Amino acid sequence: MIYIYHDYGGTHTTALAAAYHLKQLPQSERTLTSEEILNVKYFNRLTKEDFGKLIFHGNDEDGNSVYTIGRKRNKLVVPGLKELTLLLQNKFHFNEKIVFSNTSPTVPIVMSFGGFFSRGLKIDFIGVPLLVKGAKQCRDNVYRLVENTKQVGKTSFNENVITLENEMYK
Template sequence: MIYIYNDFGGTHTTVMAAAYHLKKLTPTRAPTRHEILTTHNFNELVYADRGKLFFHGIDDEGNPVYTMGRGRSKILIPGVVNLLSMLMEENRLHEKIVLSNTSPTVPLPMTLGGMLSRWLKIDAIGVPLLLYGAKIAYRDIVNLVDHTKSVAKQSSSQLIVLDNKRSS
């Protein structure tokens, strides 16, 4: 099975989801400032990285975990799904693949922090907002990853696309 966590930039909630999935972050408490900032690719990706898959590691069940930023594209994920479906139909791909959208976990401070830090290069304001937002989002990220893994194990589908709606 292959897990791919995706969202707009692929550099905040996705990487935290991958880190939690790989047990690099604990579910029992929000990560520290140091843990967040040293998470692989946290706040490091740029516009040109959109659409690229980034490998984060192998989970305890032997499954690779990736992240991807999709930007504003409304066609990237459907295009990826179409390509994977075609490869599966032609028996060229035999892995179960799970695409899980982390966007519903993004709180307003993280959105603002990402815009300030990644787009405007104002890290002095953006990074503290990102850290605050990451701590707010962490419980939702943990729940999303747990849900993603549960659906993946229970589903007989070879290709699973989880849009993950925002909880109210």
């Protein structure tokens, strides 16, 4: 199975989701420390050149691959990837299940501003503290989103490509 977490930039909530999925962050309900957040692989490190690229984060305890992608405002990226996957599955007869999970609903406004200052304007001394504050605010929602994504992946037997919009985490 392949899990792909996606959102606008692909470097904040997606990185946190991948880290939770791979058990690189504490699975408890405690607040993350600033150091834990800033040490997440790819957190606030991707650039505009990375938009649209699938970033591999690792394999989970079940051997499933975990990726992230920043799609910008383009709502057609995931449907396009889904159609390409279905075409390849049909043509080459492979049955690898792929789960696309949108982390955008978990993004608090403070994280959006932090990303704008840090990634957009390159003003890290303003942006990074806002990003850390936002990551602490959305920790529970991101964790629950990941747990739900994994559960859907394990229990959806009829579909080879699953798209989760995750609106319940707003």
